[in-house]
Amino acid sequence: MKKILIVGATSGIGESLARMYAESRDVRIGVTGRRRERLENLCASSPERFEMEACDMTDTVAMEAALDRLAGRMEGVDLLILSAGTGNLNPELDYGVEWPALATNIIGWTAVVDWAVKHFERQGHGHLSAITSAGGLRGSGAAPAYNASKAFQMNYLEGIRQRLAGKRLPVCVTDIRPGFVDTAMAKGEGLFWVSPVEKACRQIVRAIERRKRVAYITRRWRVAAWIYRHLPDCLFLKMGA
Numbered sequence: 685m686k687k688i689l690i691v692g693a694t695s696g697i698g699e700s701l702a703r704m705y706a707e708s709r710d711v712r713i714g715v716t717g718r719r720r721e722r723l724e725n726l727c728a729s730s731p732e733r734f735e736m737e738a739c740d741m742t743d744t745v746a747m748e749a750a751l752d753r754l755a756g757r758m759e760g761v762d763l764l765i766l767s768a769g770t771g772n773l774n775p776e777l778d779y780g781v782e783w784p785a786l787a788t789n790i791i792g793w794t795a796v797v798d799w800a801v802k803h804f805e806r807q808g809h810g811h812l813s814a815i816t817s818a819g820g821l822r823g824s825g826a827a828p829a830y831n832a833s834k835a836f837q838m839n840y841l842e843g844i845r846q847r848l849a850g851k852r853l854p855v856c857v858t859d860i861r862p863g864f865v866d867t868a869m870a871k872g873e874g875l876f877w878v879s880p881v882e883k884a885c886r887q888i889v890r891a892i893e894r895r896k897r898v899a900y901i902t903r904r905w906r907v908a909a910w911i912y913r914h915l916p917d918c919l920f921l922k923m924g925a
């Protein structure tokens with residue numbers, strides 16, 4: 685029986701992954717998010733497969749306790765998918781708009797990653813997969829905190845990979861970097877190559893199965909991400925004008 689924990693399963697990518705994994709019989713899935721009613725609806729779709737804990741991950745003490753309870757009820761976790769995240773366009777550079785991205789994508793996110801890594805190290809095996817973003821490869825004038833928080837996540841995962849390599853444990857880290865996926869999170873003008881959620885999630889599941897280190901979603905975003913990363917400043921800065 686595979687035991688999967690999905691953080692941020694109340695909507696979008698996390699919810700779609702939860703429903704996709706629940707199609708398999710031999711699986712137990714723990715789900716979290718703040719919106720309790722949405723978790724209850726998800727669990728009601730396959731009560732024999734799901735366990736839930738409603739929690740705000742910016743309350744790191746409560747979040748760690750919720751993860752402990754879920755892992756206890758599931759008798760271990762083989763795969764933790766960290767999908768939770770937030771971010772808003774911030775043309776006024778209002779700190780109040782930036783704060784939720786910092787609190788969720790950096791403070792809460794780090795607490796969940798550290799919990800997962802220590803859990804897998806104690807257990808002797810495991811797989812951590814976090815949904816970061818191709819946006820984290822460069823800064824963003826439209827949503828500075830969001831892109832910067834995603835850069836933090838990508839860098840942090842690399843650090844965790846280095847830590848694990850030193851321990852020679854079968855614990856794997858997969859950094860999933862979507863371009864645009866058709867969820868509430870995809871905001872702003874001029875979005876392109878927006879993937880349907882199901883297509884993105886099928887590719888995410890495949891990348892996790894293949895234990896990839898980094899995966900761009902959808903796959904063609906690998907090329908776009910490379911161009912974006914290497915775009916000279918004279919062109920990159922004009923994109924924000």
Ligand SMILES: NC(=O)c1ccc[n+]([C@@H]2O[C@H](COP(=O)([O-])OP(=O)(O)OC[C@H]3O[C@@H](n4cnc5c(N)ncnc54)[C@H](OP(=O)(O)O)[C@@H]3O)[C@@H](O)[C@H]2O)c1
Pocket residue numbers: 691692693694695696697698716717718719739740741742767768769770788792815816817818819861862863864865866867868869870
């Ligand atoms: N959609 C895109 O185009 C795109 C592109 C690149 C990367 N991503 C990344 O993909 C991930 C999933 O986003 P999505 O597109 O599926 O958007 P979404 O539908 O808005 O999902 C975000 C999830 O994060 C959870 N969440 C947010 N703040 C939280 C908090 N403080 N505590 C606990 N849970 C919290 C939400 O649950 P509650 O609101 O119930 O708490 C929800 O389940 C995010 O990390 C996002 O940055 C998305």
